[in-house]
Amino acid sequence: MLNSKYAGLLGLTVLGLGAATHSQGQNLGNSPYSRLGLGDTYFNAGGVRQMGMGGTGLAAPNGSQVNELNPALLYYTNRTTWEATAIGEYKTVSNSTTSQKTGSGKLGYLALSVPISSRWGAALGLKPFSSVDFESTEIMRVDNNPNLAQVLNRYKGEGELSEAYFAHGVRLAKGLSVGVAASYVFGSIDMNSSTQVVPDDVLTAGGDIDQTVLIDHIHYSDFKFRGGAHYRSKLSKTLNYNVAGTYSFQTKLNGERLLTLSRQTAVGSQIGENIVLESGEGSATVPALAQFGLSLDNNRSWSASLDVAQQQWSKFRAFNQKGGTVGVPLDDTWRAALGGEFAPDPGSVDSYFKRVTYRAGIAVAQLPYRPGGQVLYDRSVSWGFSFPVSATALDATILNLGFAYGQRGNTDVRELSTGLTERNVKETYIRAQLGVSINNRWFIKRRIE
Numbered sequence: 001m002l003n004s005k006y007a008g009l010l011g012l013t014v015l016g017l018g019a020a021t022h023s024q025g026q027n028l029g030n031s032p033y034s035r036l037g038l039g040d041t042y043f044n045a046g047g048v049r050q051m052g053m054g055g056t057g058l059a060a061p062n063g064s065q066v067n068e069l070n071p072a073l074l075y076y077t078n079r080t081t082w083e084a085t086a087i088g089e090y091k092t093v094s095n096s097t098t099s100q101k102t103g104s105g106k107l108g109y110l111a112l113s114v115p116i117s118s119r120w121g122a123a124l125g126l127k128p129f130s131s132v133d134f135e136s137t138e139i140m141r142v143d144n145n146p147n148l149a150q151v152l153n154r155y156k157g158e159g160e161l162s163e164a165y166f167a168h169g170v171r172l173a174k175g176l177s178v179g180v181a182a183s184y185v186f187g188s189i190d191m192n193s194s195t196q197v198v199p200d201d202v203l204t205a206g207g208d209i210d211q212t213v214l215i216d217h218i219h220y221s222d223f224k225f226r227g228g229a230h231y232r233s234k235l236s237k238t239l240n241y242n243v244a245g246t247y248s249f250q251t252k253l254n255g256e257r258l259l260t261l262s263r264q265t266a267v268g269s270q271i272g273e274n275i276v277l278e279s280g281e282g283s284a285t286v287p288a289l290a291q292f293g294l295s296l297d298n299n300r301s302w303s304a305s306l307d308v309a310q311q312q313w314s315k316f317r318a319f320n321q322k323g324g325t326v327g328v329p330l331d332d333t334w335r336a337a338l339g340g341e342f343a344p345d346p347g348s349v350d351s352y353f354k355r356v357t358y359r360a361g362i363a364v365a366q367l368p369y370r371p372g373g374q375v376l377y378d379r380s381v382s383w384g385f386s387f388p389v390s391a392t393a394l395d396a397t398i399l400n401l402g403f404a405y406g407q408r409g410n411t412d413v414r415e416l417s418t419g420l421t422e423r424n425v426k427e428t429y430i431r432a433q434l435g436v437s438i439n440n441r442w443f444i445k446r447r448i449e
Contacts, residue, residue, distance in 0.1 A: 030093055030102045032134050032425045033369055033409065035157055037316055037324050039132035039189065043309060043335055043365065044069060044226075044248060044289060047109060048085050048435040051402035052384015053339025054361020056305035058293025059230060059244035060341075064398060065386075065437045066111040066123055070246050070293070071179025072230040074113055074121035074169030083111045085400070085435030095423040096411045104133070108433055119171040129163040132189050152196040152211075159189035161220060169228075179228045185253055186221040191325075194264070210271065213262045216325060218318075220284060224251040240297050248289040250315070255282050257319060282319035287312040304340035313368040330368040337363035339382070357386040359402075371424055372414045380406025386437075395440040402433040 034040045045055035046069035049062065058070050063078040085108030093100045111125030138153040167181035194213040228246035235241050259278035263271040289311045297303035312332045318324035339361025348354035360383045367376040384402035391397075409426045 030100060030133065030135055031091075031131075031427065032093065032136055033367070033427070034132045035134050035155065035191070036326055036328050036369060037130075037313065037330055038161060038220075038284060038286070038318075039130040039157075039159070041130040042128055043311075044246070044291065047083065047111065048384065048400040048402040048433045049341075049359070049386070051404060051431075051433050052359030052361065052382055052400075053305060053341060054337040054363040054380070054382050055335070056293065056295075056307040056337045056339040056361055056363075058246065058291055058305070058307045059242035059295040060293075060297065060303050060305050061230070061232065061242065064396065064439055065400070066113045066125070068111060068113075068123050068125060068165065068167055068181065070228040070230060070244050070291075071123075071167040071181045071226065072169050072177045072228040072244065072246075074123050074167060074179055075119065075171045075177040075230075077113045077115045077121035077123070077169075079115065079396075079439040079441050081111075081113045082438045083109075083113075083435060085109055085433050087431065087433045089429055089431045091427050091429035094411060094426050094428070096413045097423065108435065121169045123167045124165065126162060126164050129161040129185050129187070131161075132157045132159045132191070150198050152194075152198060154194045154196075154211075155192070156194075157189065157191035159187060161185055161187035161189070163224075175232045177230050179230075181226045181228075183224045183226070184221070185224055188217065188219045190218075191216045211264050213264050214277075215258075215260045215262055215274070217258045217260075218255050218325070220253045220255045222251065222253040222283075224253075224286065225249050235296075238298050240299055242293075242295040242297070244293045244295075246289075246291045250288040251286050252283040253286060255284055255319070256280070257282055257325075284318040284324070285316060287315040301344065301346055302340065302342040305338070307335075307337050309335040316368075328369075331370050333366050333368045335363065335365035337361060339363075352388075355388050359384040359386075363406075367408060372422060374412065374424070376409050376424075378406060378408035380404045395438070397439070398437040400433075400435040400437060402435075404431045405429070 031040060046057050047066060049065050050057040050069055057067060061073050061076040063076050066081055066083045067073045087108040088105040090103040109125060109127035111123060113121060113123035115121050135156045140151045163183045163185050165181050165183040167179060169177055169179035171177045192213055192215050194211045196209050196211040198209050226246060226248040230244040232240060232242045257278060260274040260276050262274045291309040293305060293307040295303055295305040313330040314332050316330050321327060323329035341357050341359040343357040345354040363380050365378040367378055369376055382404040387399040389397040389399055407426060407428045410424050411426045412424045414422045
């Protein structure tokens with residue numbers, strides 16, 4: 001029988017998995033904030049291990065899982081490690097008057113790290129860079145025109161940018177390692193804005209109303225670069241400290257844009273030919289990201305980490321427009337997280353649960369959106385586990401789980417000078433990530449005696 005402590009942890013995990021199984025479709029599920037900028041960008045928050053610790057781990061070495069959060073930590077890779085994850089999310093999107101439940105499920109990331117020598121480790125992988133997934137409807141009355149009942153504005157967007165990377169970590173001196181990562185970012189974003197003007201007589205007769213749709217398609221592809229450093233030393237005989245930092249350089253993503261105007265029926269069937277409004281090349285300026293981390297560990301069973309990050313999204317431009325093609329300027333952001341992990345006895349032979357690694361963390365981030373000048377935040381708590389499946393002198397398999405529960409935005413209401421009402425959007429979410437890490441010793445020189 002499990003004691004109460006393990007039963008509580010098991011119950012929390014089952015709750016998270018149960019919520020994640022409601023996920024459907026691809027991308028994020030309806031996320032209104034992803035309409036701005038490049039969508040919801042990932043804060044270089046690492047993999048499933050880091051998710052369980054609140055997105056921390058910038059200064060926390062680990063030899064059995066891929067930690068490309070900081071390429072300098074690849075030096076600590078002691079076995080060839082392959083890692084893959086799937087992620088699900090279930091959320092409630094709400095404002096002051098209504099709410100909607102939605103979900104998603106997709107591949108998380110793929111990664112492979114290899115120890116090239118005793119001083120050098122490398123990794124390659126594929127992970128998401130940003131996601132766009134939103135759909136909303138706005139209903140407006142036309143003033144001083146008795147023949148028009150209402151105007152329906154619909155906004156819809158989808159797409160994702162992915163990042164394929166190649167990273168190296170090298171030890172320069174005792175306790176000091178540095179790393180670099182080169183990434184190729186690619187993908188497409190599609191955003192549609194449609195307008196329908198609905199007269200009273202058509203509403204009464206139940207007729208169909210044509211709609212005008214503005215279709216904005218952008219494909220991005222270009223390189224970006226990141227550097228990192230890590231220093232490790234002893235505070236005492238049994239206690240180590242780690243200091244680390246990474247810097248993702250500002251980059252311009254080259255893009256090709258096609259902006260067209262289409263006339264469609266109420267059900268989306270096209271009427272006539274599209275009118276091309278804009279077609280050509282441009283770019284999006286992605287601002288630099290600076291991250292700093294501290295951690296303590298006993299080199300065996302536990303570690304505690306504090307990570308902070310800052311990014312100047314006020315410098316974001318897309319196709320020479322501040323704030324991107326939607327035209328809403330963004331602001332600078334920051335993120336802070338505290339987390340840790342603990343394995344009661346990694347070498348235990350009499351209790352499996354003593355070999356399990358338990359993780360927890362908290363995080364708060366300032367969002368780049370300022371509706372009405374108001375600052376919005378993303379606050380979350382997280383937890384996670386690593387379950388050893390098998391282990392020998394040459395290989396090991398680990399099942400990883402990470403969960404996060406949080407809220408971003410709020411449901412505040414503002415009365416505008418035009419007489420209209422503007423309502424903020426709040427997202428309450430639970431995310432679950434399932435991954436597997438497979439470790440194996442390659443390149444073993446065999447001896448015949």
